[in-house]
Amino acid sequence: MTETKEKKSTKGPFKRGAGVGHVYQTLHREIIELKIAPGSPIDELQLAARFSMSRTPIREALVRLAAEGLITTLPNRATIVSNIDFLNLSQFFDALTLMYRVTTRLAAANHVPADLKEINHWKDLYAQAVESRDVFEMIATNREFHLAIAKAGRNRYYVELFTRLLDEGRRILRLYYQSYNDEIPHLYVDEHEKMVQAIIDRDLVLCDRFAADHADQIVRQIQSYISADTRINSALPLG
Amino acid sequence: MTETKEKKSTKGPFKRGAGVGHVYQTLHREIIELKIAPGSPIDELQLAARFSMSRTPIREALVRLAAEGLITTLPNRATIVSNIDFLNLSQFFDALTLMYRVTTRLAAANHVPADLKEINHWKDLYAQAVESRDVFEMIATNREFHLAIAKAGRNRYYVELFTRLLDEGRRILRLYYQSYNDEIPHLYVDEHEKMVQAIIDRDLVLCDRFAADHADQIVRQIQSYISADTRINSALPLG
DNA sequence: ACACAATAATCTGTCGACAATTAAAATACA
DNA sequence: TGTATTTTAATTGTCGACAGATTATTGTGT
Numbered sequence: 001m002t003e004t005k006e007k008k009s010t011k012g013p014f015k016r017g018a019g020v021g022h023v024y025q026t027l028h029r030e031i032i033e034l035k036i037a038p039g040s041p042i043d044e045l046q047l048a049a050r051f052s053m054s055r056t057p058i059r060e061a062l063v064r065l066a067a068e069g070l071i072t073t074l075p076n077r078a079t080i081v082s083n084i085d086f087l088n089l090s091q092f093f094d095a096l097t098l099m100y101r102v103t104t105r106l107a108a109a110n111h112v113p114a115d116l117k118e119i120n121h122w123k124d125l126y127a128q129a130v131e132s133r134d135v136f137e138m139i140a141t142n143r144e145f146h147l148a149i150a151k152a153g154r155n156r157y158y159v160e161l162f163t164r165l166l167d168e169g170r171r172i173l174r175l176y177y178q179s180y181n182d183e184i185p186h187l188y189v190d191e192h193e194k195m196v197q198a199i200i201d202r203d204l205v206l207c208d209r210f211a212a213d214h215a216d217q218i219v220r221q222i223q224s225y226i227s228a229d230t231r232i233n234s235a236l237p238l239g
Numbered sequence: 240m241t242e243t244k245e246k247k248s249t250k251g252p253f254k255r256g257a258g259v260g261h262v263y264q265t266l267h268r269e270i271i272e273l274k275i276a277p278g279s280p281i282d283e284l285q286l287a288a289r290f291s292m293s294r295t296p297i298r299e300a301l302v303r304l305a306a307e308g309l310i311t312t313l314p315n316r317a318t319i320v321s322n323i324d325f326l327n328l329s330q331f332f333d334a335l336t337l338m339y340r341v342t343t344r345l346a347a348a349n350h351v352p353a354d355l356k357e358i359n360h361w362k363d364l365y366a367q368a369v370e371s372r373d374v375f376e377m378i379a380t381n382r383e384f385h386l387a388i389a390k391a392g393r394n395r396y397y398v399e400l401f402t403r404l405l406d407e408g409r410r411i412l413r414l415y416y417q418s419y420n421d422e423i424p425h426l427y428v429d430e431h432e433k434m435v436q437a438i439i440d441r442d443l444v445l446c447d448r449f450a451a452d453h454a455d456q457i458v459r460q461i462q463s464y465i466s467a468d469t470r471i472n473s474a475l476p477l478g
Numbered sequence: 479a480c481a482c483a484a485t486a487a488t489c490t491g492t493c494g495a496c497a498a499t500t501a502a503a504a505t506a507c508a
Numbered sequence: 509t510g511t512a513t514t515t516t517a518a519t520t521g522t523c524g525a526c527a528g529a530t531t532a533t534t535g536t537g538t
Contacts, residue, residue: 017314017521054523060302067306075256076529095396157334161400256491293493315499
């Protein structure tokens with residue numbers, strides 16, 4: 001046999017228990033990228049057919065997503081993609097700002113050379129996305145950039161919370177990207193540059209200030225998007 | 240029929256989908272309270288027999304616990320209760336301290352009268368537990384006290400992270416309660432009193448300082464427990 | 479024509495069983 | 509006797525099917 005294990009058959013393309021992870025990751029991305037709109041019902045049978053597997057592993061993936069708050073299960077009724085609760089956005093902004101500050105500070109304190117390589121990698125990709133005016137790529141690379149900083153800070157609790165917050169932020173930005181303005185992203189490129197330099201210099205105070213400023217920028221941007229939004233009732237929960 | 244719905248039979252004491260929640264809560268508590276030791280294997284068949292239900296709802300509860308990090312699933316092999324990783328305790332201390340400070344500050348800013356009632360309730364219960372020298376009750380009520388403060392702060396992201404951290408702390412304290420000293424708890428009673436007063440006065444600065452001090456106390460306490468621990472290899476992961 | 483009740487359809491929650499995989503036990507061999 | 513190899517056992521991951529519950533549909537009465 002030239003190939004020991006690639007696909008055990010045409011039906012089951014995943015080996016033993018890898019399917020759940022695949023379903024989880026796929027749905028996660030589709031929810032974050034608003035491929036599935038908030039409030040949309042999730043049909044287990046449909047997913048089972050789509051991924052060509054039983055409902056059982058599908059449900060396990062859904063339970064994971066529910067634990068993360070990405071989907072909401074109405075008991076005995078449909079499970080839906082969680083709505084973005086615009087009524088409590090201040091909680092989100094507050095936590096996001098704090099995590100920006102804390103993770104950047106910790107990165108300055110704890111980073112090793114390998115971390116800088118990763119951070120610079122995403123910093124460059126973000127600048128590149130700005131150059132080519134690819135809005136979705138900007139949103140995605142910006143997330144990875146700040147997540148790389150968080151990982152350099154070496155605190156799994158912060159990394160976990162920050163990941164959730166950045167993902168939530170991606171959903172909101174996607175929802176309002178229509179009014180995206182390409183002045184702001186260039187500003188972000190500069191701010192990213194300054195943050196990285198402060199991390200390299202291990203200047204905690206400067207990191208904290210840059211991170212706070214950066215967070216304020218993003219919060220203001222999101223707020224301006226929302227207030228500039230013209231769609232009627234776009235912010236109302238569907239349920 | 241005098242009773243419309245209580246138990247549909249002697250076998251299934253829970254109605255439609257309430258079983259998973261029960262299993263989750265029960266296992267959660269048993270893990271937190273160290274009824275099940277870290278590293279212990281979790282047998283699905285055994286749990287299914289114990290709760291007299293199929294493996295399917297058991298597995299869903301386990302997936303939830305795994306998402307929370309309380310259990311670890313080795314693929315195709317046993318799932319075990321997660322070990323406390325003593326190598327990265329500083330991450331835990333750092334995050335715990337930050338959450339103490341942030342939640343107490345927010346409580347000062349956002350609390351309403353009903354919150355104070357809840358906070359005072361648990362403050363009194365803690366003091367009472369100290370009086371009766373019930374160590375486990377101290378640990379439990381202390382958690383509820385600080386969680387009540389966090390809830391008064393009205394930020395679900397912080398409440399969620401803080402909950403996880405406090406639970407992790409409970410596991411560690413349980414592991415080392417043998418050397419519990421009843422001088423410290425009295426100090427905590429005073430500190431709790433001062434924190435509540437600062438919250439009532441809406442004094443953010445004072446809240447921050449008291450919370451930071453309180454966190455430092457607890458961190459020092461845990462650290463002293465660990466260094467005073469005489470058991471050989473008690474801090475080593477089993478795997 | 480509208481409100482209400484009965485019925486049907488659809489989807490979730492649960493179950494028992496089978497397949498795949500790994501750990502343990504038994505056997506063979508040096 | 510100790511080590512490698514096969515066999516057995518136990519346990520996880522997956523499946524198809526059934527039962528309970530909710531929503532949509534149809535039917536009935538005023």
